[in-house]
Amino acid sequence: MKKIGLKDVANSAGVSISLVSYVLNGQAVQKKVKKETAKRIIEAANNLNYKPDLIAKSLKMSKTHSIGLIVADIDYRYTSGITKAIEEEAKRCNYTVIYGSSNERRDAFVELINVFTNRRVDGLIIIPVEGCEDQLHLLQGYGIPYVLVDRLFKNIDSSYIGLDNFQASYNATEYLIKLGHKKIFFCNYHTTLFHLQERNRGYKKALLDYKIKFKPDWLIEIPNIPEDRYENVTHGLNDVFEKKKECDAVFFASDNLAICGLKYFIEKQIRIPDDVSVMSFDEYDEFEIFYCSITHSRQPLKEMGTLAVKTLVNLIEKRGVGKHITLKADLVAGKSCKEGMISV
Amino acid sequence: MKKIGLKDVANSAGVSISLVSYVLNGQAVQKKVKKETAKRIIEAANNLNYKPDLIAKSLKMSKTHSIGLIVADIDYRYTSGITKAIEEEAKRCNYTVIYGSSNERRDAFVELINVFTNRRVDGLIIIPVEGCEDQLHLLQGYGIPYVLVDRLFKNIDSSYIGLDNFQASYNATEYLIKLGHKKIFFCNYHTTLFHLQERNRGYKKALLDYKIKFKPDWLIEIPNIPEDRYENVTHGLNDVFEKKKECDAVFFASDNLAICGLKYFIEKQIRIPDDVSVMSFDEYDEFEIFYCSITHSRQPLKEMGTLAVKTLVNLIEKRGVGKHITLKADLVAGKSCKEGMISV
DNA sequence: ATAAATTATTTAAACGTTTAAATTTTTTAT
């Protein structure tokens, strides 16, 4: 079955191609098309079940109405949440999402940037990987608008939607301190990613403000390798609990780390919150099946995704200027932090 | 900065556009381009940082090298797992993924089919929604190849990658029976979706084969509305546990149902497996943070995603014929099923 | 030295749209 094009509709309605184009694009009155002719054209289009070829349109208009989305890993709860919001908002704004995942690998990221620009996406939403600054510079050179999500590079001037990680981390730590915790461990990835470092900073600042002296071995650093995350967390926590270091609480800097930690605690029969308090950055819905609900900070994923699209579309259509938007996290109180600890 | 096209490269190298096209598409020898000329062209292309316009290419070749992926909800563990595998394999096959989510709504699904076909995707991978058979027929009419994943329609002849749901459900039920369970409840969505009905069938067949008389109130049916899933599961389980019906085990037909169930059991302080055994279809990694590991059937998500792409690409390129592939689930034994029950 | 064969390169049409400019038809004014 041959594809139906404007030409076919034109023939069927007995008019020229351009008239069909005008009518089907809602320019009927502006171009002074006779009512009757317009009607005939529309009927013909319907009869033939005409479908515009968006590829041809894109070529002519140098506008694809598509945005590239590059995520770091769709299996992160953060990513699927934000992806969902992005797709929904994109639909609302009449854009289609072209999807790619770097899986935290630079080479895959570079490849995606390449393919997406060749595909002439109108813009990009990017959860970047470590060490991809050069690629972002490239995009700027090409004049392709993009917005970063979650992860920020200080030395790159771009639009950005993310969390106020410093504040969120500060608040979470403060929450623990106010409950009387003193020896607060912090489990984070060892990384150059700014947003994760901000969490360190928030944690340490809270300790400082409350006159708790931070001890270097309170920081449990995990290599950022998804495959053996659990082993690494186990190793880090063993270092605390096997050696019976004094520890009131462990604050996990991400949901995935927390999951590993909780698994560890179950295995070692360490009771939450009796033996140790637990705080998590980010959440899985499934936290709710832990025997005690986990206190955690919650990011407004839906809002972030929506804002990312809105900002990008603005950049694309209004040629607006880039900006940083940082949102606040909510602290969702569970039962994983011991209350009324004796202040020593 | 103006976009560099073949024309610019041609000018720079002092040759015609077609020669550039030949060389850059690896047809240099076939078209007998002089070695030296070819070299000059390649250099020019590099110098100017030429990037082919894939839109123009698509138009000319009537081939977009893109596949549409329509999921039902990216927040399902099943979906993100399979999406990950699909994107990876698509990359390997030189296809880009255009992503859309129906969020289980027919109207969104229809809209996506429309946009994707207008975008001239080469094919589609679809996790369909209830009642979208007409749309699949449309696709067949257009001659656009597609493969269904997870969910199957009996009355539609299409390629399909999914699980042997009947067998998986049968095996899980059998597992419970063999541990001595008699009163086995089954919690499933109330749905017309074939793959979920197959799970019912497997459950019932196992009971039958082991001469356990199925009682209608063992089937806990949950309306398929994500928003108030928890309330509905609670309601269903209350009907069992508040009324103190005799119940050895509850078999949840999906991971999301299981999560709700586990939450309920925690709230009501019903102990697993002491008070009741739990079996789940599908898993979340986070099952591992439940106080006892949950026995469940595991679908080979990665394999499914990979196969979906392979099958589709085959359909697209080799004009191969559609086929059904059903894979087997693994039963992952946890600690949520009581052992050595007295056979009454 | 010339024709034929081979090698190398260019021309031009096409893919399905959009749209400015040109043209034809109809209406209005005289």
Add this chain to the structure above:
DNA sequence: ATAAAAAATTTAAACGTTTAAATAATTTAT
């Protein structure tokens, strides 16, 4: 009845590629 104005429609070029066919340049055979 005719000119001018307005309304309706068509023509043709363009977007950036690919590729068959035409042409030009070089080599080989006579």
